[in-house]
Amino acid sequence: xDKALETMIKNMPEKTGxxxxxxxxxxxxxAFSKHSEGVKFLKTEHGVTxxxxxTIVTLSKDENNSPDDLVTTQYSGKESLIPIYDSLISVVKxxxxxxxxxxxKASVSIIRKKQFxxxxxxxxxxxxxxxxxxxxxxxxxxESSGPFGSMCTHRVKLSTTDEVDGELIGWITEAYExxx
Numbered sequence: 001x002d003k004a005l006e007t008m009i010k011n012m013p014e015k016t017g018x019x020x021x022x023x024x025x026x027x028x029x030x031a032f033s034k035h036s037e038g039v040k041f042l043k044t045e046h047g048v049t050x051x052x053x054x055t056i057v058t059l060s061k062d063e064n065n066s067p068d069d070l071v072t073t074q075y076s077g078k079e080s081l082i083p084i085y086d087s088l089i090s091v092v093k094x095x096x097x098x099x100x101x102x103x104x105k106a107s108v109s110i111i112r113k114k115q116f117x118x119x120x121x122x123x124x125x126x127x128x129x130x131x132x133x134x135x136x137x138x139x140x141x142x143e144s145s146g147p148f149g150s151m152c153t154h155r156v157k158l159s160t161t162d163e164v165d166g167e168l169i170g171w172i173t174e175a176y177e178x179x180x
Contacts, residue, residue, distance in 0.1 A: 002101045004093070004097075004099055004100045004101050005055070005100060005101060005102065007097075007100075008051075008052070008055055008100050009055075009059075012052060012056075015049075015052060016046075016048050016049075016052050016056075017046075020056065020059060023042070023048075023056045023060065024056070024059070024060045026046075027041075027042075027056070027057065027060045028060075032057075035057055035058070035061075035104070038053075038056075038057035038060070039053040039054050039057050042056060042057065049113075050114060050115075051100060051102075051111045051113065051114065051115075054102060054109065054111070054115075055100070055102050058070075058102060058103070058104050061105075068103075070103035070104065070105060071085070071103050071108065073105075074103070074105075074106060074107070074108075074121050075121055077124060078121045078123075078124050080124070080125070081121050081124075081125075081126075081127050083161050084127050084158050084159075084160065084161050084163075084164065085108075085119060085121070085127065087161050087164040088117075088119055088127075088129065088158075088164060088172075089101065089108075089119075091164065091169055091172055092110050092117065092172065092176075095112075095172070095173065095176045096112075096176070098112055098113075098180075099111070099112060099176070100112075106120060107119060107120040108120075111179075112176055112179035112180055113179055113180060114132070114179050115132065115151070115179070116131070116132045116175040116176055116178065116179035117129065117130065117131055117132075117172055117175055117176075118130035118131075118148060118151060118152055120148075122147075122157070125159055126157050126158065126159050127157075127158045127159075128146070128147070128148070128155050128156075128157055128158075129155065129156045129157075129158055129168075130145060130148040130151060130152030130154070130155050131152055131153060131154040131155070131156070131171055131172075131175045132152055132153055132175050132178065132179065133153050133154050133171065133174060133175050133178065134153055134178070136153070136154060136171075136174075138154065141156055141167070142154050142155075142156060142171065143155045143156065143157070154171075156168060156171070
């Protein structure tokens with residue numbers, strides 16, 4: 001399990017008033033057809049922040065799926081993209097101790113106080129990296145959010161580890177700083 005996720009789970013009782021197991025019990029008593037409904041329930045009914053609510057719902061969905069299992073499933077048949085994913089994770093882990101890496105079924109959310117980057121294996125040959133960079137101009141490489149919709153403001157398409165370069169790291173760092 002990712003160290004940041006372990007820390008988040010450890011801090012959950014202090015920050016939310018309940019342990020992960022207690023939150024899982026609460027969620028089992030409800031039936032949500034969408035991930036977002038569970039997150040909204042925790043935020044509105046229990047005052048849980050978005051990052052914790054998202055993590056609780058994600059980890060409650062399938063007790064048998066660890067975060068590592070979720071990532072492995074995302075890259076099944078797309079193994080050539082794993083070095084790009086690993087390179088991105090290495091970059092975000094260096095940003096600060098307040099970064100949480102939250103794998104979901106189809107993507108991985110990178111969260112500070114709020115999500116600032118989203119990593120998604122889009123095709124067998126490409127990762128789409130979504131950003132929250134409000135007011136940043138769109139360019140040739142830093143595109144509009146595309147399929148990410150309102151979850152992100154921008155997207156960069158990555159096909160090789162060489163594309164995890166200084167310019168991209170700069171955008172990741174800027175998104176991290178804006179999420180603080």
